[in-house]
Amino acid sequence: MSICVNNLSCKIGRKEILKNISLEINVGEIIAILGPNGSGKSTLINTISGNLKKNSGEIIINKKKIEQINLKKQALIRATMSQSHKILYDFKSKEIIELGWIQFNSSNFSEALKKVSVECNILDLLEKNFSILSGGEQQRIHFARTLIQLYNDFRDEERYYFFDEPSSNLDLSHEMTLFKILKQKANESYGVLIALHDLNLAYNFADKIAILKKGKLVHYGTPEEVLNNKNLSEVYELPIRVNKDERMIKYY
Amino acid sequence: MNKSYFFNLKSKQKIIILVLIFTFLFSLITGFWNGSYDLEIIKFFKNELDNIQQFVLKKIRFPRVILAAFVGSSLALSGACLQGLFRNPLADPGLIGVSSGAALGAAFSIVLGSEIIVGGYLKTFLLPLSAILGSVVVIVLLSIITNGFKNSNITYIILAGIAINSLAGVGIGFLTYISDDAELRGLSFWSMGSFEGISWNLIIPSIIMILITTLWTLTFARKLDIIQLGENDAHRLGVNIRKLKINIIISSSIIVGVSTSLVGMIGFVGLVVPHLVRLLGGSNHNYLLIASILFGSSLMIIADLISRTIIQPAQLPVGLITSAIGAPFFLWLIYNMKRK
Numbered sequence: 001m002s003i004c005v006n007n008l009s010c011k012i013g014r015k016e017i018l019k020n021i022s023l024e025i026n027v028g029e030i031i032a033i034l035g036p037n038g039s040g041k042s043t044l045i046n047t048i049s050g051n052l053k054k055n056s057g058e059i060i061i062n063k064k065k066i067e068q069i070n071l072k073k074q075a076l077i078r079a080t081m082s083q084s085h086k087i088l089y090d091f092k093s094k095e096i097i098e099l100g101w102i103q104f105n106s107s108n109f110s111e112a113l114k115k116v117s118v119e120c121n122i123l124d125l126l127e128k129n130f131s132i133l134s135g136g137e138q139q140r141i142h143f144a145r146t147l148i149q150l151y152n153d154f155r156d157e158e159r160y161y162f163f164d165e166p167s168s169n170l171d172l173s174h175e176m177t178l179f180k181i182l183k184q185k186a187n188e189s190y191g192v193l194i195a196l197h198d199l200n201l202a203y204n205f206a207d208k209i210a211i212l213k214k215g216k217l218v219h220y221g222t223p224e225e226v227l228n229n230k231n232l233s234e235v236y237e238l239p240i241r242v243n244k245d246e247r248m249i250k251y252y
Numbered sequence: 253m254n255k256s257y258f259f260n261l262k263s264k265q266k267i268i269i270l271v272l273i274f275t276f277l278f279s280l281i282t283g284f285w286n287g288s289y290d291l292e293i294i295k296f297f298k299n300e301l302d303n304i305q306q307f308v309l310k311k312i313r314f315p316r317v318i319l320a321a322f323v324g325s326s327l328a329l330s331g332a333c334l335q336g337l338f339r340n341p342l343a344d345p346g347l348i349g350v351s352s353g354a355a356l357g358a359a360f361s362i363v364l365g366s367e368i369i370v371g372g373y374l375k376t377f378l379l380p381l382s383a384i385l386g387s388v389v390v391i392v393l394l395s396i397i398t399n400g401f402k403n404s405n406i407t408y409i410i411l412a413g414i415a416i417n418s419l420a421g422v423g424i425g426f427l428t429y430i431s432d433d434a435e436l437r438g439l440s441f442w443s444m445g446s447f448e449g450i451s452w453n454l455i456i457p458s459i460i461m462i463l464i465t466t467l468w469t470l471t472f473a474r475k476l477d478i479i480q481l482g483e484n485d486a487h488r489l490g491v492n493i494r495k496l497k498i499n500i501i502i503s504s505s506i507i508v509g510v511s512t513s514l515v516g517m518i519g520f521v522g523l524v525v526p527h528l529v530r531l532l533g534g535s536n537h538n539y540l541l542i543a544s545i546l547f548g549s550s551l552m553i554i555a556d557l558i559s560r561t562i563i564q565p566a567q568l569p570v571g572l573i574t575s576a577i578g579a580p581f582f583l584w585l586i587y588n589m590k591r592k
Binding site: 046049050051071072074075076078079080082085087088089090091092095096099100102149 | 477
């Protein structure tokens with residue numbers, strides 16, 4: 001079982017943002033979407049999450065077309081973290097995480113909350129007011145909220161996580177923690193799709209890389225196949241060198 | 253979404269709600285037994301009240317105080333829902349124009365109602381129905397202007413509200429001008445916002461409508477919490493945004509429309525009460541909605557009591573009292589927003 005995206009095109013207004021994208025998200029895998037600003041990474045995630053209507057092509061989740069799966073069911077099999085936004089009224093961090101707990105019964109929420117807080121190392125933030133947290137702390141709370149969405153008893157089907165630049169505000173150590181959690185989620189046989197800018201993280205953690213440029217999928221494959229001097233230099237229009245021995249990518 | 257959500261209040265919030273229930277009962281009793289006509293509680297229970305006293309209590313005080321409770325709860329509840337839906341702290345049925353839409357609708361039926369020939373039973377419903385219609389039109393208009401509330405920027409909605417308020421003012425002014433003496437009398441008494449001249453057969457249908465709509469509105473609590481994450485995230489968590497918006501538009505229009513049709517425009521209750529309730533105990537809507545209902549009805553009963561006792565035996569319009577409390581609070585809110 002997997003998510004299959006076939007020939008997906010998407011327009012916002014008159015502008016075509018995605019052009020004939022095809023890719024597959026398998027459980028147990030991390031797929032990283034790379035690409036310059038405005039290349040369509042967020043639009044791709046929004047479309048697969050059901051927020052945006054596609055113009056043509058199909059999105060098939062666990063052998064069913066996305067249009068045939070109702071909203072509540074979709075929310076039980078995939079969780080999406082978007083680039084974060086402000087929350088107007090005062091909520092405690094714990095309450096924000098609870099909003100992700102859609103299989104609502106109070107009996108086992110506290111258990112799931114404990115698990116996710118230990119995983120994400122946010123125990124000290126739970127009782128704090130969300131709006132006074134720093135940008136990075138807020139991002140970690142949103143990350144935990146996204147994780148807990150799929151900590152439910154719905155195990156009949158394969159489940160997926162989508163992340164849109166989840167570590168944009170995080171320091172190095174928290175970023176590393178986050179990627180280790182993603183790796184672990186893939187090992188627990190979730191499918192993981194992540195849009196990001198850090199080529200080194202993608203190189204080291206992703207099983208597959210998809211590179212978008214101007215709405216087109218220009219490269220798709222394993223990090224070894226895709227990330228090489230020529231491809232990267234072309235996409236980012238900047239001299240880039242891949243050091244395979246140290247698994248490092250350098251830009252000049 | 254789930255019934256158990258309502259019992260999942262934090263212990264502090266449970267205490268606040270309990271206190272609010274007692275406050276409500278206290279204001280109810282105070283409202284019943286105070287006023288320009290002297291009544292003694294003990295005599296009522298000893299059954300020693302004379303006929304006039306019985307009449308005052310049962311036919312004048314009871315309906316008036318009970319209606320005040322329902323109107324207060326309606327305004328506060330719709331304020332809480334609109335503030336949640338718009339993610340906008342200034343959303344208030346008065347400020348964004350919903351109340352004046354209802355007022356225009358009601359004015360239409362007062363002035364032009366006599367021209368329309370309808371059956372006697374339908375006639376009692378003409379006023380609330382046209383008021384509801386007026387508030388529906390305003391919310392739909394707001395929804396179009398803000399592109400389905402996507403552009404829920406504070407300034408944007410308030411500006412739209414100003415425009416709508418003055419448009420409705422034009423309409424009401426025009427209707428005042430063309431009305432005859434009897435209609436004018438009805439219109440001006442009604443538009444001052446007052447609980448005068450309330451009787452049981454006038455308010456019972458409205459109370460039933462408000463009660464049913466209120467219970468329905470309470471089921472949106474969890475969805476209103478989730479929409480605080482933004483519409484995209486709420487959609488991904490399984491909330492049908494379109495449906496939620498329509499439901500809240502309908503329910504707010506009904507409760508604000510019905511209330512306005514009976515007592516005229518009463519400002520600031522919808523704005524102030526949810527904010528005070530948030531300050532007391534938190535922003536989760538399962539607590540916020542219930543606490544706003546209790547707080548709003550207590551506040552309105554007390555405001556009405558003040559309005560009918562402060563210059564005895566004459567009465568002040570209750571809208572004056574609520575604005576006197578609400579407007580300074582509104583200024584404080586703006587001051588605070590700037591500091592944030």
